[in-house]
Amino acid sequence: MRDLYARFGGGLATVFLSLVLIWLAAMVLAPNLMMIDYALRPNLPPAELGGPRDVWSLDNVLYLANEGVHRAIFLKTIWASALVAALTLVVCYPIAFWMAQRATPGQLSIALMLVIIPFFINEVLRTLAWFILLAYRGPLNAVLQGIGLIDAPIRWQGDGGVLAGMVYAYILFMLLPIYNAIESLDKSQLEAARDLGSPTWRTHWRVVIPHAKAGIATGCVFTFMLAAGSYVAPALLGSPGSRWFTEIIYNWFFEGGDWNRGAAYALTLLVLCLAVVLVTLRVFRVNLTDVAK
């Protein structure tokens, strides 16, 4: 903060600081506080607002805990998001390693272009592309049938489709932190490990992954949060059997008309996601500040 004042002088620095504070207060703090307030109040007709029944309670959260279907979807969303993070990691780690340590500068720029350009396109459209690819009479089934791998079309939409769509959607958020981390690894460390007789998997396990730990944790946290809060992919690529918790929240708000219960559901999701993230970081012994970098 002292730097800020030194660089821009008192007036301008104060303006910057107040803008940041206003942003935080109006756009982050206030809506969240309102959401907590909503979540704790019962859903009442306008006439009863401020009346004797309009008091704080945990009824809305307890409703989620006792409602079997919602609870199951909630838990599934959490573990499926973890699965998305894990799958994205499996896909991205080898690519990131190749890009950071093996690719020539020319190959690297082509690879970066290939992963970044799709992200110029809106997420809904990208998911729609998967919708088309995975359609029952879509190209994927046609190709698989054409080469004789399957006899009848497969219904990809559902859990598999949601997973594929999400892994694709969040590749960049996993790839770049890991790439950044591995890129700073001195090549001679890999050579030294190899020279000492270490097989490739052990070199990764003992040298590369510990070095890239913060990047991997960052990627996993990003991907997990994005997946848990994702709406488009499950809505487009899912089936009635693969409902995502965000869809339930949406329903409470816009179809059930019960903002209070919706807010309670959203709050629960937020709290549990935060808990998962903090525990993960704790397990991997990574600081929140490393992730922020």
Add this chain to the structure above:
Amino acid sequence: MSHSVELDGIGMSFGATRAVSDVSFTVQPGEFFSILGPSGCGKTTILRMIAGFLEPTEGRVLIGNRDMRGLGPNQRPTAMIFQSLALFPLMPVWENIAFGLEARGVGRAERRKRADELLRLIALEGYGDRMPGELSGGQRQRVAIARALAVEPGVLLLDEPLSALDLKLRQHMRAELRALQKRTGVTFIYITHDQSEALAMSDRVAVMSAGLLQQVATPRELYDNPATPFVARFVGETNAVAGRISAIGDGMARVDTALGPLHGRAQGAVAIGQAATLYVRPEALVPGVGANTLRARVDRMDFEGAFALVHGQFPDGAALTAAVPSTRLGDAPAPGTDASFFFAPEHAVVLADA
């Protein structure tokens, strides 16, 4: 257990670039062998070919009389010490040292025991649980050596490992490396661009220039009997006087130069009438007039402690350097004067110009 290393006509091309051409030499088991040359001369390429990181485009590498073609670095009886040392910063010292054993499936207790033994060897007992970042430069250096020795290599390859250290520590580590090599008996192949390092530590030295092997000899031999003009100029300081050979006899040659006829030992193939250069070391020059006299204008004198270096210029503009022992400083000519120096013919070498 130490191995011989034989390079049999090896060459290496990177695309159109020729890094190493037709290099052959044999390193004896247990020898401290250095490869000396300026940066870009191909010495690191040779080391990486011996280690197995590069496959030579021509020729063979034999270690312990076994052809190494097709074997990776992890399959060769060599261990390398990298210029950057390449210690694993996230592992404690003892795990670093035992990493090669871990890769070979040795159990944890046995690994720890071996690491402690090696720590004793490098006089770092009790440092096993520190992290590499907590050690000084010299200590890290020793840990890198212990890590390489842990896999009991037949040949230890060292890629300018002392270049990051300051002068005092470097001189100390020279002695330590030399002692360690004698104690372990492992063949050392040591890469350096620092000629004093190569001369001080090695049993034999190979001098490289522009991808070509210039000479393989003992340090003394290199200094006294350089085989090529490059070696004469690169190893140690020298004064070069160009001319034409006018007489040869009894292993001596006379060179007619702009400074008059000068005599020196004929080295290699020389013939009368050939363009040649006479090389004489600064310490061989004595102030005064004798049989072989050089006249030059003295520009300045740098006092270095044990001796003073007199810098001057020949009439044709070439540089002259003479080393006058501090005990004889009274004889040294004053800067700004014209002075004479003479030398004994057996202290000068005559080489045909390349």
